[in-house]
Amino acid sequence: xxxxxxxxxxxxxxxxxxxxxxxxxxxxxxxxxxxxxxxxxxxxxxxxxxxxxxxxxxxxxxxxxxxxxxxxxxxxxxxxxxxxxxxxxxxxxxxxxxxxxxxxxxxxxxxxxxxxxxxxxxxxx
Amino acid sequence: xxxxxxxxxxxxxxxxxxxxxxxxxxxxxxxxxxxxxxxxxxxxxxxxxxxxxxxxxxxxxxxxxxxxxxxxxxxxxxxxxxxxxxxxxxxxxxxxxxxxxxxxxxxxxxxxxxxxxxxxxxxxxxxxxxxxxxxxxxxxxxxxxxxxxxxxxxxxxxx
Numbered sequence: 001x002x003x004x005x006x007x008x009x010x011x012x013x014x015x016x017x018x019x020x021x022x023x024x025x026x027x028x029x030x031x032x033x034x035x036x037x038x039x040x041x042x043x044x045x046x047x048x049x050x051x052x053x054x055x056x057x058x059x060x061x062x063x064x065x066x067x068x069x070x071x072x073x074x075x076x077x078x079x080x081x082x083x084x085x086x087x088x089x090x091x092x093x094x095x096x097x098x099x100x101x102x103x104x105x106x107x108x109x110x111x112x113x114x115x116x117x118x119x120x121x122x123x124x125x
Numbered sequence: 126x127x128x129x130x131x132x133x134x135x136x137x138x139x140x141x142x143x144x145x146x147x148x149x150x151x152x153x154x155x156x157x158x159x160x161x162x163x164x165x166x167x168x169x170x171x172x173x174x175x176x177x178x179x180x181x182x183x184x185x186x187x188x189x190x191x192x193x194x195x196x197x198x199x200x201x202x203x204x205x206x207x208x209x210x211x212x213x214x215x216x217x218x219x220x221x222x223x224x225x226x227x228x229x230x231x232x233x234x235x236x237x238x239x240x241x242x243x244x245x246x247x248x249x250x251x252x253x254x255x256x257x258x259x260x261x262x263x264x265x266x267x268x269x270x271x272x273x274x275x276x277x278x279x280x281x282x283x284x
């Protein structure tokens with residue numbers, strides 16, 4: 001098992017968050033794609049095209065993190081982790097790594113992961 | 126024989142047309158992604174349905190990623206230098222040259238004609254005859270390549 005199983009109450013709470021995240025991502029998508037869409041209506045010149053491409057490609061890392069948190073929210077709302085990883089094209093290990101190193105937003109999903117048990121000294125008999 | 130990589134006049138026309146074509150495709154993909162994300166934002170649906178919507182949006186975004194590289198390749202076809210296009214588009218030169226469609230790359234320097242069956246709607250005229258430093262168009266219609274400008278034989282420095 002890669003991720004902990006979630007309780008139904010936590011899953012319901014997370015599902016609401018996942019819906020909100022999808023809304024945010026829709027707005028963000030509209031923002032970065034706006035120049036490309038404008039050019040599709042009325043094409044200007046090559047420089048405008050390249051500028052629109054640059055706008056789309058800016059901040060790739062942030063975009064990946066958003067998709068990671070969307071995936072983690074799905075897993076948190078009780079979906080099958082393997083199906084989520086396959087559907088969104090994110091590696092399971094990469095997703096776990098993102099939780100460990102991905103900054104404050106992603107590390108809030110740390111309770112989905114199994115943590116190594118702390119070492120214990122053998123008790124003297 | 127080495128290929129002429131200087132863009133021909135029909136390369137410039139084709140570049141513009143192909144850019145418009147790819148931009149239209151991007152607009153469609155973007156509409157798909159937006160619709161999928163909006164459906165995923167509905168709080169009433171269950172997780173499996175939401176996963177389906179998000180997967181559709183993610184696929185569309187990845188396809189837009191690929192299409193932007195084709196878009197940059199279309200600019201290269203119209204005479205942009207790879208280094209210049211890379212700097213303006215934010216795609217690194219290595220990524221751009223490695224991932225640009227081989228078909229588009231091969232079109233540069235060729236005289237092109239429109240063909241609905243060819244990829245991107247353009248194909249090499251296939252009847253170009255070349256001098257030692259010139260490319261001449263063998264097409265039937267009027268072509269800038271043969272008539273005037275710095276590529277014309279009448280202005281060749283040897284005469």
